[in-house]
Amino acid sequence: MNILLIILLSLAGLIALLFLLSLLMPKKHYVKREIIINEPVQKVFDYVRFLKNQEAFNTNAMADADRKKEFRGTDGTVGYVYAWSGNKDAGEGEKEIMSIVDGKSVEMEIRFVKPMKTSARILMELEPLADDQTKLWWSNAGELGYPINMLIPMMQKHVAKDMDKSLTNLKNILEAGTF
Template identity: 45%
Template sequence: MIAPKTYDVSRSISISKPIGDVFEYVRSLKKQDEWGPWAKKDPDMVKEFTGTDGEVGAVSSWKGNKDVGEGEQEITGIKENEVVETQLRFLKPFKSESDAYIRVKDEGNGSTKVTWGFSGNNKFPVSIMMLFMNMDKSVGKDFEQGLSDLKDILEK
């Protein structure tokens, strides 16, 4: 049995809102708690924000229960009305890093396609855990729920 060395998970949804409105909303780390699935998994999670939200260098850090663990997310790149790139740094229950992104694309007629994804390398000992876990299924479900909630919020 060989453990997967990398992972790449993404999901997309179409939102009936202009690209500028969608991008302004998704670039905010603070607003991710309104639609991201992890805040619901631990309503008592402790959050801290540093830097200017929605700008390169902004950091959201969290400490939560066993379902969300501990870590931080930093905005590493922004292309206006195209993509917000972040680095996820997980500290607990195990250390790992992933590159994440939220990409938006104008679909015309006032609709925007939003793609949320992340990728990384499975280093030891995480690679051993990946023998027993399907990253695409487990995280993909969370991405689908988050994007569905994002759509509900933005289309109100």
């Protein structure tokens, strides 16, 4: 009986420690990745501004091929919304184009319903390095409340890995001209 009590108290202490640590952890998350694509900036921009194109390169968009999709508005314009509902990997949510600066940037808001209710700002920024070379930055920023904020370090690592894979997919598609 004493061993069981010690185990239960230790477990309760560990859980309490995790909750206390998450009080001290940041609530904001931010991930930014970049890639150089050997194509002109306008060609890259004209591809990334359309949310439906993310089906071909974004690892998160590819998480569930059978997910239910809904589209509202005109793709590639401010106010366009791409919504989905899928398996546990894809979750449920929507992405909306918030602003576009032709040839320079596309800003979106992603709003998740499942696996947890949260939102983040996504920004894709482009810079021409040469006539046929573009640097693309992709950032994701948001906030998670207490106590979920204890997951931020793990989440940032996962998001960075997915963004790197997605950017490589995008580079391969654009440089191969397979779209």
